[in-house]
Amino acid sequence: MATVECSGLRKCYGSHEVIRDFNLSIADHEFVVFLGPSGCGKSTLLRMIAGLEDITGGDLLIGGTRVNDNDPGERGIAMVFQNYALYPHMSVRQNITFALERAGDSKERIAKRLAPVVESLGLDVYLDRKPTELSGGQQQRVAIARAMIKTPEVFLFDEPLSNLDAKLRGHLRVEIARLHKTLKSTSIYVTHDQLEAMTLADRIVLMYQGRIEQMGTPEEIYSRPATLFAAGFIGTPNMNFITFTVQEGRLRDGTLDLPAPEGVTGHVTLGIRPGAVEVLDAPAHDAIPAVVERDEFHGETRLVALTCGVQGLMAAIPAARKLHEGQNLFIRFPSQSLHYFNTDTGRRL
Amino acid sequence: MKPVTFVLRLVLVIAALLVVLPLVWTLLNAFKTNADLLVSTPKLIFTPVWDNMEYVLNRRSVARALVNSLVICGWAVVLGAVLGVPAAYVIARVKNRITQEAQFFALSLRFLPPVAVAIPMMVIWLGLGLYDSRVALIITYMTITVSITIWLSIPAFERVPLAIEEAARVDRLGPYATFFRIALPVAKLQVLSAIAFSFILVWNEFLLAMMLTTSRAKTLPIIASEMSQLGMSVPWGILNAAVVLLSLPPLILLALVGAGLNSAFSAKTSQE
Numbered sequence A: 001m002a003t004v005e006c007s008g009l010r011k012c013y014g015s016h017e018v019i020r021d022f023n024l025s026i027a028d029h030e031f032v033v034f035l036g037p038s039g040c041g042k043s044t045l046l047r048m049i050a051g052l053e054d055i056t057g058g059d060l061l062i063g064g065t066r067v068n069d070n071d072p073g074e075r076g077i078a079m080v081f082q083n084y085a086l087y088p089h090m091s092v093r094q095n096i097t098f099a100l101e102r103a104g105d106s107k108e109r110i111a112k113r114l115a116p117v118v119e120s121l122g123l124d125v126y127l128d129r130k131p132t133e134l135s136g137g138q139q140q141r142v143a144i145a146r147a148m149i150k151t152p153e154v155f156l157f158d159e160p161l162s163n164l165d166a167k168l169r170g171h172l173r174v175e176i177a178r179l180h181k182t183l184k185s186t187s188i189y190v191t192h193d194q195l196e197a198m199t200l201a202d203r204i205v206l207m208y209q210g211r212i213e214q215m216g217t218p219e220e221i222y223s224r225p226a227t228l229f230a231a232g233f234i235g236t237p238n239m240n241f242i243t244f245t246v247q248e249g250r251l252r253d254g255t256l257d258l259p260a261p262e263g264v265t266g267h268v269t270l271g272i273r274p275g276a277v278e279v280l281d282a283p284a285h286d287a288i289p290a291v292v293e294r295d296e297f298h299g300e301t302r303l304v305a306l307t308c309g310v311q312g313l314m315a316a317i318p319a320a321r322k323l324h325e326g327q328n329l330f331i332r333f334p335s336q337s338l339h340y341f342n343t344d345t346g347r348r349l
Numbered sequence B: 001m002k003p004v005t006f007v008l009r010l011v012l013v014i015a016a017l018l019v020v021l022p023l024v025w026t027l028l029n030a031f032k033t034n035a036d037l038l039v040s041t042p043k044l045i046f047t048p049v050w051d052n053m054e055y056v057l058n059r060r061s062v063a064r065a066l067v068n069s070l071v072i073c074g075w076a077v078v079l080g081a082v083l084g085v086p087a088a089y090v091i092a093r094v095k096n097r098i099t100q101e102a103q104f105f106a107l108s109l110r111f112l113p114p115v116a117v118a119i120p121m122m123v124i125w126l127g128l129g130l131y132d133s134r135v136a137l138i139i140t141y142m143t144i145t146v147s148i149t150i151w152l153s154i155p156a157f158e159r160v161p162l163a164i165e166e167a168a169r170v171d172r173l174g175p176y177a178t179f180f181r182i183a184l185p186v187a188k189l190q191v192l193s194a195i196a197f198s199f200i201l202v203w204n205e206f207l208l209a210m211m212l213t214t215s216r217a218k219t220l221p222i223i224a225s226e227m228s229q230l231g232m233s234v235p236w237g238i239l240n241a242a243v244v245l246l247s248l249p250p251l252i253l254l255a256l257v258g259a260g261l262n263s264a265f266s267a268k269t270s271q272e
């Protein structure tokens, strides 16, 4: 069990800086997810922590010791790779126990440690097979077992589920969550899938272009996104954004005219999640007229594209409620679910 | 069967016969008496005789050449593998100017016409007093085996996924252990075929051997070619026997490597 501390971490490829001044401290037992769009540097960062990528600048501490220059094997970590990275010439059993054999453990001790790991991942029947004779999900289970048996201080996962189909992904996600509950090892998990991040994380580190965009529990990030990027990245369906100019203490875009929050000037972007938009049939106080453009059936809910004035926005309503294209109706924005951002800086107001 | 399929099959069969028939013919002729050989209608049914083989095998020069060939090619291949396989691994894994130059250099060794290599080599070995020795030929052949082994093993190692080696590093393997325990076993079959191929090349090598040997270190191809100059009446049976003998080691090797490759491909189905 250990803490992980990054202070001022930097990574350059030649003159190209992909990680700049990265500061993060991860508590013991914590499950942290690095979330972000492709190319934002999540894998690079994880691999720096693992020791597979050189650290250009800054300090990395695992369990309080500076490990910048340690080999991956000496950092007390175990890693699960996106494409499993099992040793193809070894059986499943050998794959799992290889590291222990290398460390010189006795046969009995290895067998004793193998049993619970294999049982908890349901791998008993596959032990004598080669990795190529397993499905993707089974292979990733073996990879997790290989990591688990080392009882590492820190678990590192680099998009472990992204090569699997949706259903299996769900299964394994639950399994990883369960394992973390029992093992309690500090874990760092990289993904670009926000559902995985939301369901697994104690804390999400949202990254964008090599920097931390926002950090917090899934609830915090979802309910109080700190930037326009965070607001747009988290949540499906995506948040609606409407850009206004502040005039005479009101938000105006030509047709819409809404009350502005205290003391703001310049350009303001208003964000509201589709689920928070109230759709009314009759006019009401503060309601804005809108026209139905399109109607998508999503199962539980129905996603409706609306136009109000010059703006287009989406609203999620219960699937049972039927609307037809071209229908005139009214929408209302409940003030507690509005997010205001400075359009120029992208910061939350 | 569709007509197209039939025609394609026919083409394949004809192509196969073109390759196989001369070989079969040589094999048959190696066991015929001269009387059976020198008839205008080729005989398929005949009483096989061991005379030609016996003649070839009992000649001192052949026995010595066989030993020479085995020793020279064996050492050249082993040394070529010992030097070439790790070199190929480094070139495949470390990508920089130096390794790229090294990779090209390994190939460029094979660009030169053999004569251009043979003449300077001759001068060198004469100068060192090693002309017509096994050592000279072993070292000369190493330029062939090393370059071929390197060149053909590089893609083998490049096909080993990087992530596997990274997993090995996390499992506390150092660079040597990663090479011997992970990369080499995974790339095993392709590397073995590269080595086998280098063996076949030097086993069949003629020009260098001819120019660098006069008596003591002669190899089998040289002796076999000399047999065709035994006199006015060409001893066909003996010649064929020599060819069969010469072809056996590469064929055996090919069969072994082929079996290895086959088992690798069928490993997946055999357990299910």
Ligand SMILES: Nc1ncnc2c1ncn2[C@@H]1O[C@H](COP(=O)(O)OP(=O)(O)OP(=O)(O)O)[C@@H](O)[C@H]1O
Residues within 6 Å of the ligand: A013, A016, A018, A036, A037, A038, A039, A040, A041, A042, A043, A044, A045, A192
């Ligand atoms: N070896 C390299 N040389 C140069 N640039 C690199 C190298 N590896 C990664 N990069 C750059 O570093 C940035 C971050 O890459 P990284 O692989 O960490 O992204 P990521 O967040 O993991 O993306 P993904 O979700 O697609 O895996 C990218 O812009 C990439 O182009």
Ligand SMILES: [Mg+2]
Residues within 6 Å of the ligand: A042, A043, A044, A159
């Ligand atoms: Mg990545």
